[in-house]
Amino acid sequence: MASRIFKRLSSTSATTSTFTAKATPSKAHLHKPIPASSLPRGYLLSGTHAGVKKKAGAPDLAILLSTSVRPTSAAATFTANTFRAAPVVVSEEVLAKTSGRARALVVNSGCANAVTGAQGLKDAWSMVESVHSLLPSPAPSPDALVMSTGVIGQPLPISKILTGIAASTSSAGSGPEHWDAVARAFM
Numbered sequence: 001m002a003s004r005i006f007k008r009l010s011s012t013s014a015t016t017s018t019f020t021a022k023a024t025p026s027k028a029h030l031h032k033p034i035p036a037s038s039l040p041r042g043y044l045l046s047g048t049h050a051g052v053k054k055k056a057g058a059p060d061l062a063i064l065l066s067t068s069v070r071p072t073s074a075a076a077t078f079t080a081n082t083f084r085a086a087p088v089v090v091s092e093e094v095l096a097k098t099s100g101r102a103r104a105l106v107v108n109s110g111c112a113n114a115v116t117g118a119q120g121l122k123d124a125w126s127m128v129e130s131v132h133s134l135l136p137s138p139a140p141s142p143d144a145l146v147m148s149t150g151v152i153g154q155p156l157p158i159s160k161i162l163t164g165i166a167a168s169t170s171s172a173g174s175g176p177e178h179w180d181a182v183a184r185a186f187m
Contacts, residue, residue, distance in 0.1 A: 033176050042067050046172040047181030050164025052110035052150070052157055060110045061164045062185035065172070066103040069137040074102035074145065085114035090124040091145040104144035106131040106165065107186055113148040113156050123158045124148075130165045149186070 043064055050061035066072050076095060078088050094102065106127050113120045124146050132142040148156070172178070 034179065036176050039174070039176060039179055041174070044172040044174055045178040045182045046168035047178070047183070047185035048164055048168060048171060050108070050157075051160035052108050054110075058110075059181060059185035059187075060108055061161060061168070062105075062107040062182040063131060063134075063165065063168045063172070064105040064182060065131070065134055067136060068103070071098070071101040071139075071143070072103050074100055076145070083115070085112055085148065086116060086120035086124040087113055087146045087148045089121060090128060091147070094128060094142060094145055097141050098139070098143045102143050102145045103135055103139075104131045105147070106144060107147040107182075108150075108156070108161055109148075109186060110150040111148060111154050111156050112150045112152045115153045116155050119155055123156045123161075126158055127161060127165065130162050134165070134169060 044067055045065075046061075046063045047059045048061050049057050049059055052060040074095060076091060078084070078092050108127075113124060116123070127146045128142045128144045131144040131146075132138050135144070
């Protein structure tokens, strides 16, 4: 029996078979835009390519700003792991200092800013302070949260991120396309 299976699988004839992969079908039909009437009001958003990801044009920086001068309640769940990334430490400190208030969020993808030591903490605070300065009537204490996702153990390209944050105001808006751009930058 085993010899018959081997003969079946072995190539004994001059004909060869080829494998042709099928093209991956588009998933565009799965993306259904959310109507503007269903989106939260009172926020300006920007999702852009800052240069964290190597792929040109891939969105990798998202910013969400509250347009209200009033404090905004915020809640978060943080890891209990001993090894916590700089954005986790910084966001936890921001929420503790503001008694659970935050009016801005900055997220980068492509680099987790984890296992980056003191420089990672400095970079996370730089992101918080840069986004905080974009708020209308900023509070005396930064009330922006920071999140990062991506490669672990690699330092952030902080100059690219800070340039992207500064440039984000020109492309910020509150329409469905802005919410979509922010979601894509998270990925």
